[in-house]
Amino acid sequence: MVKWKHRHLLGIDNLSVDEIRYLLEKGNCYRDFLEQSPKGTTTLQGYYLINLFFEASTRTRTSFEMAAKLLGMEVVNFSIDISSVQKGESFRDTVRTLARMKADALVVRHRSSGIPLYLSQFLPFHIINAGDGMREHPTQALLDLLTMKRAGIDFSQMTVAIVGDILHSRVARSLSIGLKKLGSRVILSGPPTLIPVGIEVLGAQVVYPVEEAMKRADIVYLLRIQKERQEAGYFPSEKEYARFFGLKKNLLSHQGQLKMIMHPGPVNRGLEVASALVEGENSFIEEQVTCGLAVRMAVLETLIREGRSDG
Amino acid sequence: MGKLLIKNGTLVLTQSGITTDADLLVENGIITRIEAGLHDPKAEVINASGCLVGPGFINLHVHFREPGEENKEDLQSGSQAAAKGGFSSVLCMPNTCPPLDTPLLIRYLGLRTREIGLVNIYSSAAISVGLVGKAMTEFGLLKEAGARVLSDDGKCIQDSRLLYRALTYARYFDLPFLLHEEDENIAGEGQVSEGEMAVKMGYRVIPRVAEDSIMARDLVLARATGARVHFTHLSTAFSVDLLAFFQEKGAQVSADVTPHHLLLTDESIVPYGSHAKMKPPLRGQADISALKEGIRRGVIRFLASDHAPHAVEDKEGDFNEATFGISNLEITIPLYVKALVDDGTLDWVELWKRLSFFPAEFLGLPEKGILKVGKDADLTIVDPDTHYQVKVEEFVSKGKNCPFDGWQLRGWPIYTIVNGKIIMRDLQLEP
Numbered sequence: 001m002v003k004w005k006h007r008h009l010l011g012i013d014n015l016s017v018d019e020i021r022y023l024l025e026k027g028n029c030y031r032d033f034l035e036q037s038p039k040g041t042t043t044l045q046g047y048y049l050i051n052l053f054f055e056a057s058t059r060t061r062t063s064f065e066m067a068a069k070l071l072g073m074e075v076v077n078f079s080i081d082i083s084s085v086q087k088g089e090s091f092r093d094t095v096r097t098l099a100r101m102k103a104d105a106l107v108v109r110h111r112s113s114g115i116p117l118y119l120s121q122f123l124p125f126h127i128i129n130a131g132d133g134m135r136e137h138p139t140q141a142l143l144d145l146l147t148m149k150r151a152g153i154d155f156s157q158m159t160v161a162i163v164g165d166i167l168h169s170r171v172a173r174s175l176s177i178g179l180k181k182l183g184s185r186v187i188l189s190g191p192p193t194l195i196p197v198g199i200e201v202l203g204a205q206v207v208y209p210v211e212e213a214m215k216r217a218d219i220v221y222l223l224r225i226q227k228e229r230q231e232a233g234y235f236p237s238e239k240e241y242a243r244f245f246g247l248k249k250n251l252l253s254h255q256g257q258l259k260m261i262m263h264p265g266p267v268n269r270g271l272e273v274a275s276a277l278v279e280g281e282n283s284f285i286e287e288q289v290t291c292g293l294a295v296r297m298a299v300l301e302t303l304i305r306e307g308r309s310d311g
Numbered sequence: 312m313g314k315l316l317i318k319n320g321t322l323v324l325t326q327s328g329i330t331t332d333a334d335l336l337v338e339n340g341i342i343t344r345i346e347a348g349l350h351d352p353k354a355e356v357i358n359a360s361g362c363l364v365g366p367g368f369i370n371l372h373v374h375f376r377e378p379g380e381e382n383k384e385d386l387q388s389g390s391q392a393a394a395k396g397g398f399s400s401v402l403c404m405p406n407t408c409p410p411l412d413t414p415l416l417i418r419y420l421g422l423r424t425r426e427i428g429l430v431n432i433y434s435s436a437a438i439s440v441g442l443v444g445k446a447m448t449e450f451g452l453l454k455e456a457g458a459r460v461l462s463d464d465g466k467c468i469q470d471s472r473l474l475y476r477a478l479t480y481a482r483y484f485d486l487p488f489l490l491h492e493e494d495e496n497i498a499g500e501g502q503v504s505e506g507e508m509a510v511k512m513g514y515r516v517i518p519r520v521a522e523d524s525i526m527a528r529d530l531v532l533a534r535a536t537g538a539r540v541h542f543t544h545l546s547t548a549f550s551v552d553l554l555a556f557f558q559e560k561g562a563q564v565s566a567d568v569t570p571h572h573l574l575l576t577d578e579s580i581v582p583y584g585s586h587a588k589m590k591p592p593l594r595g596q597a598d599i600s601a602l603k604e605g606i607r608r609g610v611i612r613f614l615a616s617d618h619a620p621h622a623v624e625d626k627e628g629d630f631n632e633a634t635f636g637i638s639n640l641e642i643t644i645p646l647y648v649k650a651l652v653d654d655g656t657l658d659w660v661e662l663w664k665r666l667s668f669f670p671a672e673f674l675g676l677p678e679k680g681i682l683k684v685g686k687d688a689d690l691t692i693v694d695p696d697t698h699y700q701v702k703v704e705e706f707v708s709k710g711k712n713c714p715f716d717g718w719q720l721r722g723w724p725i726y727t728i729v730n731g732k733i734i735m736r737d738l739q740l741e742p
Contacts, residue, residue, distance in 0.1 A: 141630045210482060233446055233476050240449040244483070 004306035007126040008120045009299055011136035011176045020181060021147070025145045026298035031291055034070075043070035044304055050102040052078045052095075053130070054110040057266060060130050060139075063289070064107045067296035074102070077191075099123050102302060108132075113170075126303040134168050139299060140264055141174035143292035145182065147284050148219065150291070151260060156180035161213040162186065162204075163245065164223030165234075165271060167194045171264045172223060176202040188222075189213035190245055194236040218253045219260040220270040227304050237270055247273045258282035265289065292293060314338050315731055316351050317729070320359030320692065325366055325668035325675045326681045326695025328554075328660055330550055336363060337688040342729035345684055356649035357726065358412065359692050364510055365663045366691035369670035369731065371489065371567055372464070372543050372615035373640060375401075375432070377423070378416070379408025385707045386420070390429035392618070392640040392708035394735040397724025400431040400487075400679065401640075401668075406465035412437035413446045413455035421457045422723050430727075431689070433521050435460035435489060438477050444468045447477050452482050459674050462489040464543065474529065478538035487539035487673060490529055492550075493534040493590065497521040502631055504546075504592040508577040514631070517592050526550050526665040532613075541673065542566040544617050546589060546591035548601030555610045565673070567613035568602055570646035571637060575714065583714035585626045585633035589619065603656045614651075615699035616643045620710020638710030641690070642701055644693065646715065648722035659695065667691075692726035699723055699738075 002022040006014065015023075033039060049068045051061050056079075057097050060231050078098070082246070098106070099122070106125040113133030120127040131137040160179055166188050176186045182274045185206035186300045188195060195206055207213040214220050225241060242248075243273045261273065261283045269275040277283060315337040321330050322345065375389035383623060384392075393401050397610035403420065405411035411420065417434050424432040436458035440446045444466060452649040453461075463480060467490070468474045477486065500518030502510050509516045525544060534557055544565050545551065557564050576595055579587040587593055605611040619636025626633045639646065647666070651657045657665070660711035671680025703716040727735035734741050 122420075180565065191480055193476050194481050233473060236447045236449045240451050244451045 001172060003248055004302055007303070007307045008116070009121060009138050010116050010127065010129050011304060012138045012174045012181070012225055013136065015181075017181050020142070020178060023142055023295065023298050023302060024146050024149055024295060026302065027142065027291065027295040028150065030297040031146065031294035033152065034290060034294055039070060040072065041070065042128045043301055044068070044073040045303055046225040047073045047105070048076055049073050049075045049105045050098065050101070050103045050125070052080070052098065052106055052108045053079050054108075055131070057109055057130070059289070060109065063292045064128075064130065064296055067155060067293050070293075070298055071297055071300055072250050073191070073300070080218045081306045095119055101296075103235060105300065126307055128299060128303065131170055131180070133170065134173070135170050136174045137170040137258065138174050139292065139296055140171050141178040142295040142299070143288055144175050144262060144264070145178050146220070146295050147288050148260070149261065151284065153218070155179070158219065159185040159187060161207070161217035162188050162221045162223065163210055163213060163247070164190045164224070165225055165229055166190055166192045166199060167196045168229070169204045169223050173202060176204045177220065180204070187213050187216060191228070191235045191241070194229070211222075214247065217259065219262060220247055220251065221262045224264060224266065225268060225271055246271055250277065260284050262288060313552060314324065314351055314354035314558070315357065315728070315733070316349060316688070317359050317364055317692070318359045320364035321364050321613050322682055323363050323365030323660055323663045324682050325660070326683065328661060328664065329526040329628055332337060337690075337728070337731045338360040338712065340688050342682065342684055342686050344684070345658070346463050346465065347733045349443070350351070353478035355466060355568050357692070361694065361696065362697060362725065363659060363663075363693045365691060365693075366667040366671075366682050367691045368397050368644065368666045368724070369656065369674070369676070369680060370398045370616050370643070371402045371541070371670050371673065372569075372639070373401045373403055373404050373445065373611055373618040374406065374636070376407060376620065378419070382622050382709070383625070384434060384691045386423045388709050389620075389640070389706060390432065390741055392426050392706065393430045393725045394740055395738065397691040397727050397735070398430060398640065399645050399691065399729045400676070402433045402435055402460060402674065404461060404464040405435050407712075408443045411435070411441070411458075412440050412442070414419060414449065414452045417456035417458045418454055424456060430729055431716050433459050435462040435464070435505070437461070437490065438463045439468060439473065443465050444470055444473060445472065447480065450481050450484050450486055456485055459620040460489050461486050462491070464489060464491045467491050467495060467722070472563040474614060475509040475532050475536065478532055478536040478540070482536065482538055487541060489541045489543050490581060491543055491590075492522045492526040492529065494518070494521045494525045497524070497573055498518065498705065502588065503580055504577040504594045506577055506595060508580060516592070519549065519594070522547055522591050523549045523553065524680060527553055530554070530557040530562060530564060533557070534566050537563065539563045541613070543615065544569050544572065545605075546572050546594050547612060548598045551610055553600050553603035555605070555608075558610065564650055565613060566611045568611055569615060569617040570639065570643055570650055571714070573599055573602060573650035579714060585630050586714040588633055588635055589617070589637055590635040601652070606651065608735065612665055612669050613646055614662070616640050618643070618710075620708050621712045622709070623711060626712045636712070638708050639714045639715070640708060641706055642713075642715060642720065644724050645720035645722050648695075650717070652722065688728060688731040690726070690728040693722055694720045694725050697721060697723045697725065
């Protein structure tokens with residue numbers, strides 16, 4: 001039994017292997033529980049959650065809101081267009097105002113790496129990082145790991161290829177860290193302009209070309225390509241991206257079965273992955289969404305019920 | 312396709328750097344035998360006595376102007392000029408109208424090459440869309456369409472971030488770059504090299520630093536990204552030092568020169584006028600000496616033409632309004648003989664290597680540039696003792712913009728053979 005010692009969830013990097021397994025175990029139970037109806041609980045009744053999103057998000061915010069409500073929490077959504085928030089003191093004032101609202105937990109997404117850590121240093125809430133810049137997105141990694149676990153994957157025997165915009169991806173960082181902790185091999189591929197120098201620090205190996213990376217993997221994890229990356233000149237066109245870096249046909253693993261296809265969503269059909277594969281038999285893209293809900297329930301419950309100490 | 316037997320020649324073995332007296336048999340476009348005293352009654356025989364027989368010359372820098380400026384040159388006239396000049400293969404630059412920046416245009420060039428059926432025309436594709444230096448082209452799709460090299464030749468990418476990204480991205484497709492180096496802000500409206508001649512004539516200048524400073528930047532980028540980067544038409548002494556420094560550091564960088572930058576100086580604008588106006592501009596005697604020393608030491612491993620044909624009217628009138636570039640494809644070999652063999656900078660074998668073996672390697676053509684059984688029968692025969700006067704009006708190229716008219720040169724290609732087929736014989740195109 002794990003003695004939970006974190007007040008916040010700032011990143012996968014902060015978690016031990018046992019803590020990750022503990023959250024996945026709980027998430028697994030919640031995933032089963034989600035098949036029931038009615039499924040409201042009173043586990044966290046009377047607790048308040050603020051969703052503080054400085055970046056546009058529908059899926060993650062809704063997922064947290066749903067997770068909190070399923071646990072009986074009250075949820076306040078606080079979306080702030082980053083352009084309307086000035087830098088420096090006014091950001092601090094904004095969050096200090098929030099601090100007086102006496103909520104229990106704060107889910108935060110921000111375009112700047114390190115904001116959740118910064119907030120955790122003075123806000124009297126449990127802080128849950130829902131994505132900070134290019135650094136971490138821990139609940140995404142946990143939901144991905146839960147999806148793999150429920151597919152019967154043995155983490156110690158598994159190779160995952162993460163393909164696409166590694167450079168800007170907090171998902172790739174969090175997932176790589178999580179997978180390495182659980183003993184999996186992680187290989188990364190994509191356009192060289194989108195693979196950062198020094199990425200090996202995550203314990204991952206860069207493999208070119210993309211076909212070779214996919215060939216070696218049991219799970220192919222495709223990252224979303226933001227249209228603005230093309231405009232910024234990291235690759236020349238969507239047509240070329242789809243041709244050389246996208247997944248176009250089903251691949252077999254070395255055991256001969258279809259490889260798992262995963263994607264954090266939302267998918268650009270025909271760009272990162274051929275449209276037909278999105279709903280194909282080996283696509284776990286939709287299951288990831290449901291696992292996301294389950295994992296966020298597990299995180300909220302664990303932090304609020306057990307996360308008393310600092311750290 | 313019949314058999315061809317080349318007898319009594321001196322074979323230039325570019326791969327081993329030696330010559331040997333032997334006969335050479337070609338069947339179905341492939342070299343099938345290399346031995347002394349070969350006989351084959353069914354083969355057409357070329358008597359190459361007293362001549363050098365080597366792999367066909369490969370030119371890394373020509374402008375054939377098609378599509379768009381067919382009044383200056385087209386793929387047909389350019390191919391004929393190449394054949395006359397002893398070149399079995401050429402690399403076309405992408406600064407056509409429109410520029411070669413889409414797979415469609417690269418495929419067009421491939422189709423036209425087969426239609427014309429003379430020399431092998433390889434195409435470089437633009438690095439930037441429209442050659443305007445803003446956004447990269449589709450390197451992968453362009454390579455699939457047949458592009459072998461990336462270049463914005465005629466222009467130079469000023470945006471460092473774009474080139475940095477392009478060099479990084481192109482590694483994925485293993486495409487080499489061929490760069491024309493010119494800081495456009497420094498070069499501005501410049502017409503000629505800096506120096507006494509520019510002062511006397513009152514022309515705006517393109518200083519050496521316009522080339523050297525950008526080249527230094529790009530050498531740094533090449534080393535950092537691991538990209539293969541080739542610098543074309545070096546003109547300054549310092550660029551050779553820069554190149555040598557980065558080669559010692561392990562960067563995959565190479566360079567070529569043109570014959571005119573070895574034979575003419577900025578003083579040539581007096582006798583030749585706008586026919587001596589090109590980019591980079593003709594420099595000084597010290598630059599020529601440094602370039603030759605760089606060639607001798609192997610820092611500069613490639614020899615090319617920068618064949619830049621223009622219409623007569625492009626070069627007439629106001630010097631400052633005249634276009635840049637000269638037409639020289641038909642006389643490139645004898646010009647190099649004069650520039651490098653006659654003064655002992657290179658021997659014939661070394662000259663040949665830099666005009667065939669190394670360019671074939673650069674373009675990824677393992678079947679070319681080598682004289683060996685089983686390799687492509689792209690061959691050039693040179694008579695080192697032929698002396699002719701350059702007659703520009705007899706150029707098959709549409710470009711008559713050439714300062715070398717009337718020069719007496721030796722060492723002309725007398726046969727060009729592509730894929731086992733004679734396309735030029737005794738300095739005349741085969742009908």
